Amino acid sequence: CAELQRRDGSSFCCFNTHLDHAGLKDTSPDFFVQRDQALVLCSLADQFCGLPSQPRIILGDLNSGCDAGAPPILVQAGYTDASRGDDKPTFCGFDGSGSELTGLYGVTRKNITKIDWIFVRGLAVRDYTVFRQTYEAPDG
Secondary structure (H helix, E strand, O other): OOEOOOOOOOOEEEEEEOOOOOHHHHOOOOOHHHHHHHHHHHHHHHHHHHHOOOOEEEEOEEEEEEOOOHHHHHHHHOOOEEEOOOOOEEOOOOOOOOOOEEEEEOOEEEEEEEEEEEEEEEOOOOOOOOOOOOOOOOOO
């Protein structure tokens, strides 16, 4: 996390995180691990920022879909989803075909989904884009 200063002298706090993927193999679709980690993250953000009115951004790989895990907790804590409901996938594997998730809800499948999020509180979002650019590696 960091407190960033703007040119006008105001500041905001920025938190970058990567929540555990362990809950993805749980048979429950509720993503309890990510939900609990989001509760801790909100508490730490409040402590770091000090004032409840201090603007802040929480972003990163939340390993959660939109209806379970971390996102509902952040919304309940007063954060706004910067994507405004745009559900373009942010995770599609290195070759674009998805990542094999063995044991997710009891099956093995390729998964292309949105797991990377940006949430803001006390800030306005002007634009949101998922970059689709790919890179070729020498080994494929």
